[in-house]
Amino acid sequence: MATRTVLLTVANLLIPVSILIFATGFFPYKPFMPGLAEYEELGWNRILGDDWQKPPAAPFDKVIFMVVDALRSDFVFGEESGMSFVQSLIRDGTALPFTAHATSPTITMPRVKAITTGSIPSFLDVILNFAESDTTSTLATQDTWLAQIKAKQFDNGKGKLVMYGDDTWLKLFPDFFDRADGTSSFFVSDFTEVDNNVTRHVPNELLNSDWNAMIMHYLGLDHIGHKAGPKSPNMIPKQKEMDNMVQSIYSAIENEDHLANTLFVLCGDHGMNEGGNHGGSSPGETSPALVFMSPKLSKVTQNTIKESPIKPSRGNEFEYYRMVEQSDIAPTLAGLLGFPVPRNNLGVFLTEFLGFWDETPNRVQLLYRNAKQMKKIVEATYTSLKFTDEVLETGEMGFECFSLNTHLTDGQNLACLWQRVVNAMGNNDEFEHIYKFMHEAQDTMSSTASNYDVSRLVFGTGLAILVCALSYLTLPSFRPITPAGIYYALTLVLYAALMFASSYVEEEHNFWYWATSGWYILLLLSNLRKEWYDKWFFHPAIMALVVHRVIRRWNQTGQKYAGADDIVNSGIFHGNNSFVLWALIGATYMDIMIRIARHVARSIATFDNLQNVQNAEIESTDHHRMIGTVAVVPLVGTAFVFKLAFTAKDAPELTAGITGGMMESVETLNIVGLAQMVFGGLALSGIWIAFAEWQRSKKRVATRQEGNGALAVAFFDLMALFLITQTKAQNIPLYLLFRLQFFFLRLLNLSPAAVTTTTLLLTQTSFFALGNSNAISSIDLSNSYNGISGYNITAVGALVFLSNWAGPVYWSLASILLLGSHGSTQRYIETSELHVADWVTKEREYLNELARKEEKGRESRRDGKEWGRHVALLTLPKFLFAMAWGVAWHLGVTVWLGGLAWWLGTW
């Protein structure tokens, strides 16, 4: 027993260690160049003449950078676009259109980093994106085109910047802007205010001549996407609004003298999928539009495609015109406005704009500076290879470049390409070689496959295997073999196998739904085997399966059928029908209220009879129950009103069916205060009930009676109210369905092994049924600031986790009750024996699962090159989710919270 405990503890402690070690090896290492780039000595004077290095004259001295969040390529270029003015500019040849490929993760902050630095942000930026205030992720000290403009000496002194729109920019660039007005995108139901807040500043700024860069970031279009998808009826009007904005800015450029040399860039930071969400790597999400506009552009657009609207290319329905990388924006701006390319840039100067310079040496210089800057990053990555500016012999390179039968590594390939650039300098074909080198370098450096720290991956995986081995040793014997045990093992084996199929990472929910259905049927069969049940179609297992069928359709999740119809979006909860939703929500709250009231009644009865009765199990009377209900109504009522008030702001279409007068009074309430009242009330009730139970347990000890774990039930019910508070309104009825499933499962008298299997399946099922998936974009932040007015990273982090993992937390606690049959008065189990057997199996299986997930990550690294980018992009978010499951859920919830509930149940 003691060794078991030690082994188990060690195993559990090793889990986060192994995950962390694996993570440090898994997240790609990027060489980072500090400092601001400057024009530098290039050499080659002997061949190209002494004055070829003089920076060429820049065609533009101002830039208006207009970002429209989630502006997918077809919103601008497609036939159904509302942006007719931009299309007319494309036809006139005064606008140059591109589709700018955005790499995953397609969320705003990493995208802004890519646009401004030209680098490819790592996945760690995603985590930092959620921890928004984190100062280490700012770009204040990094080389960006904003920093370059600020440092450049213009005619009227150093560059000045102004910024209106998404406050991500203000967080990334603190103290950069002379004038700024940030907008936060907290309530996505806001389609108009966020944009008006930008637009109202523009007319004045167009009259000012003191700035050199004006940045605008519109959020409304993204909000419409999140709310109702790309086909929303609000989408075309919003595009027209954006188009009008473009038109008024463009006409100002045409008419105002001080704006004559202004480059106007319109772009999306990312796109959206058919569900209107983003974050992943589907074509819709990674294909934002990019348009450069200026009357001066007619000089370079003689040979470009001017057709508009246009059909997308075959094969990718979102690829219009030429597909370029989003990072190409930074060096292109550098060339067009005349400043050095930012140091960490991996972008390539867009070849269309070379036409601005008539003389060949100027063009060569521009490209060579760009290539040389990229070469430095390549050099820092492959330190063992030679990237000098002189022609080298084969012997000096250390390998054969131009032989056909040698296979070159990525680094060697780049070294060879650089040699060709060096060889070609001064000939007339250097453009081709420089572009070839830059594009190859861009591809190689942005793919993550080459940058893993293999030894750490191996070490982390080794630790995970050790964890498995340790927990394996703690297992009691496998016999007797039960169907539950077999099913558990099969589920895990199949799960591990399916994780190698990238589409099952995206569609993981399908696996759990499928396995859960099979499990219910198995439960039915094994129960019918024990005793026949005449009304077998109403057998609890069948009823649980019916409920499961409803639960799995509640939210459509995953990538393949993103945006497909589900119960939430079918319209039965929207508009005037929303009273259906609120009736169900009300029922859920009512159910919880009755339960909590019962606990409070019990506690009152405890004190009422404290002195005079010997028996510890005092039944509460009607009188107590009434007082209990009266005591609980304010708490649950506040929680309900909070949900109503929050939803009215967050998703007004879900409260449209509630009568006006009530909503008006609700909308004036202070949301933060309400949430704090709910949390405070929950804590108070918890303390009160715990105190009463403590009194009872003292009595029980005195009279040597067994408790029935009522405190664990109370803890579960209070926790349920908390979890509901952290859940979106449209998902709250799911808890009623969970409760039903719990009721049916209770009737089945599950064995400990069966409870374990059920827990695994239902925690996973509920996670996905609440609308989550393995995509970063599915993380819901709307409930992460409940009760918090300022920014507190610990509290927000905890609330983010609890609101996204609410379903698993619920089932994890529910399974404790299933396991011990708490609160019921009849059953006697040998608690100690049960405790060991079940917890141990449970632990071990989770550890196995975890190790397998890591194994998978490792496997994908091993085959990384063959699997290509797609898998790397997929495994990264999946690994983040696996981390969350492994550390926060397994250790935080299953072990700690579950252990707490179990311990409370033993009072």
Add this chain to the structure above:
Amino acid sequence: MATIINANATSKTPPSTAPPVEPLNNDAARLYTHIHPVLVLSLYAFSFSSLVADPASTLLNTLAPLAILQIAYVAVCLPPTGGTPTIRKQKPGEKRSRVPSKLENGLNGKIVPAFLSLLLTALAATPLLTAILVLFGAPVTTHHPHTLLCGAHVALLSTLPLVYVHGVNGETWRQVVALLLPIDEVYGGLIGTVVGAWLGAVPIPLDWDREWQKWPVTIVTGAYIGYAVGKLLGGTLLKGKKIMFD
């Protein structure tokens, strides 16, 4: 809590003492029982391309051939329910007017029960299996003919032979559901079909973008293959074994 179950529970179903079903003891039966799954799979393979192209009408068109194959199989290879060729004889007080001819014997003893099984399969097993398909995630709002026909195919494969062999005895069917019968080729066919159909759902979410991933092609495929495998294993390796559960 357990009392609620007890209120409805009539009895504990005893394990079956019946021997596994043996195919009829003649050469034709012994031969045809192995040819039959080949024919069924051929029928499936033959119609596969049109199944992918147009699932609903193909499933409808292959329903009759499958039913004929199954009826032929049970009539040739399996002993009908009760094992006695003439059921009419059992009724008391009825005059025996004439001795039935051999052909009539065959008709009464085999073809009639076979068609009765078909009727029961169509009326009872198909709706039941369709309902189970829906519970397992078949679309509710669309693809109604697809799901119903898929249920019909699964029913024909799995339950028709079983009804033919075991009739409608409630006790036997309880044992069927509770997995208490000894395994034979008929019971193995049922388990194989159902498990196969369940496993058939696995490829649907994969991103292979193949036409055959659409509903319900993979389910039907799983059912056919599962039937052949289950029947083969049930008739040979696992014959007479019982499913041990606890």
